[in-house]
Each structure stands twice: as structure tokens, then as C-alpha cells.
Amino acid sequence: MAGYIRLVDPSGRADDGGQPRIDTSVAHSARVHDYWLGGKDNFAADRAAGEAVMAAYPGIVQSVRANRAFLARVVRFLAAEAGITQFLDIGTGIPAANNTHEVAQAVTPAARVVYVDYDPVVLQHARVLLTSAVPGSVDYVDADLRDPGNILREAGRTLDFTRPVAVMLIAVMHLIVDADDPYGIVGRLKAAMAPGSYLALSQVASDIETEQVAEARRRYNSLARETQRHRTQAEVTSFFDGLHLVEPGVVPVQRWRPDSDFVARTKSTMWGGVARR
Ligand SMILES: C[S@@+](CC[C@H](N)C(=O)[O-])C[C@H]1O[C@@H](n2cnc3c(N)ncnc32)[C@H](O)[C@@H]1O
Numbered sequence: 643m644a645g646y647i648r649l650v651d652p653s654g655r656a657d658d659g660g661q662p663r664i665d666t667s668v669a670h671s672a673r674v675h676d677y678w679l680g681g682k683d684n685f686a687a688d689r690a691a692g693e694a695v696m697a698a699y700p701g702i703v704q705s706v707r708a709n710r711a712f713l714a715r716v717v718r719f720l721a722a723e724a725g726i727t728q729f730l731d732i733g734t735g736i737p738a739a740n741n742t743h744e745v746a747q748a749v750t751p752a753a754r755v756v757y758v759d760y761d762p763v764v765l766q767h768a769r770v771l772l773t774s775a776v777p778g779s780v781d782y783v784d785a786d787l788r789d790p791g792n793i794l795r796e797a798g799r800t801l802d803f804t805r806p807v808a809v810m811l812i813a814v815m816h817l818i819v820d821a822d823d824p825y826g827i828v829g830r831l832k833a834a835m836a837p838g839s840y841l842a843l844s845q846v847a848s849d850i851e852t853e854q855v856a857e858a859r860r861r862y863n864s865l866a867r868e869t870q871r872h873r874t875q876a877e878v879t880s881f882f883d884g885l886h887l888v889e890p891g892v893v894p895v896q897r898w899r900p901d902s903d904f905v906a907r908t909k910s911t912m913w914g915g916v917a918r919r
Pocket of ligand 1: 671675709710713732733735758760785787812814868
């Protein structure tokens, strides 16, 4: 079928031929993100959307890199300082540098990580993720964040939700529009977290570089499968309601516990924070 590529992994969502498929006709967030990060798992539609956003907001590449660095610092903090050994990473993305299990297991080799994403290209990479770590310690769930009950059920095969777990929603909540009840989704996840658990979250800001980023969002939304909903610092902070934000609170991601002045001085249009239950 024109515009589609078949995957060899028969365990994912199936099309009429019983194989999962990749729709190359429209941009997907996982693949556009991969393009900005310099990866090779993207197609012409993804590159076109990525370029359109870059033309409106040239800082996007620096911003997604700052977010990846935030992810790594957060996981290191959770594993090394907060003593977390279980991670639920929702909206995993196509593997890049410093994936959650690599950072967590560098600190705690027995750390268990469940990745969740709904993109067939990410699913394709899951096989590699699953075999590259200590057996049994990394799992992958092909699921939609808009059904958190399903994610919790599936992740419960690997993670023990009666013990502390880190739920990670890194650069994914801006892909959940208001009609999909983003605060209800995060609320369901928070309710499943035992005391001592952490929520880590970042998403695109609507109140940093406002005009450029709004134009970038308009262009992205006209070219991509998912619709972006950017949020203010106050709106992002509300995702953490009922939890205790760790210092420095919800800040531009490069200012969340930067490991150097250089990192702190980079730029992003992403709010990020970590909170404890
Ligand atoms: C911008 S990428 C972020 C990847 C990674 N977390 C990072 O920060 O580098 C967003 C990821 O979320 C996934 N995603 C978007 N909406 C989703 C949904 N409703 N359910 C599951 N995954 C979703 C996309 O497929 C993509 O892989």
C-alpha cells in the first residue's frame, strides 16, 4: 500500500496483512523528534514537518537536546539520590543517547524499566531495547497514554506498584490535547503510585518565546498526525498537584539541576519538573 512500510515484527498492531505498519504519508512525533536529534528513523513527511518547525523556531533542535539532557539528569537523580529502582517511561521515543534503562542501570544494575509508546517505529526498536539489557529488567508495552488503566495493568507484569516507582512523562504531554483529559490521565497514574514514588514530566511551553513557538505549533499541527497543545508554567505545575515538587520546581529543563554552567546557559522552550508522592 502506498505510503506504508511493513515491519517484520508480527507482535505489534496489525494491518490487513497481519503485520504492523508504518504510515509514511504524515509526520509522526517520534520520527520528527528523531530527525531533530540527528537520527535516521524518519521519512520525507517527518523531515518536512521538522524543517517547517525549524523555520518558525530555529531553537527547536537546541530545545529537544536540552530535554534529552534533562531526561538523563532526572533518571540519574532518581536512581542515585532518590533510590528509585523501578521506572515507567511513557512516550519513550526512538532510542537516542542516554536512554532511561542505560542511565538507571549504570547506577543500579538491577533497576527495572518499562517503556511505553504507541508508535510502530518505536515498537520496532523495542526488540533491541529488550535484548540489550539484563534479562527481565527492561520491558516494552505497545500502548496509548490515553488509556492509563491499560498501561498500569500491562506494566504491572514487570513493576511492583506497591513499591516506589518513577513515572516519566518526558516530552509527551504536549501531544495530549484537552479533549483527551490530560489532567485525568496524569491523575490516574499518580493514584497508582505508592508513597515514595516520583513523577517526572516535561512538555513544550506556551509562555517561552511565545510567538515563534506558537507559529511552530501551527505549522506542526497542519503537517503531523498528533496535535500539539502547549502549556504555561502554571498549567504544567498543575500536573504535579498533590505531590511535593523537588527543588528547583517547574523550570526550563536546562535549569533543572544542571551539571554545569554551560548546560544552565543553553536554551529551551520546555518546562520540566520532578515531584515526590
Ligand atoms: C517528542 S517524543 C519524546 C521522546 C522521549 N520521551 C524524549 O523526551 O526524548 C514523544 C513520544 O511520545 C509518543 N506518544 C505520543 N502520544 C502518545 C500516546 N498517546 N501514547 C503513547 N505514546 C505517545 C510518540 O510516539 C513519541 O515517541
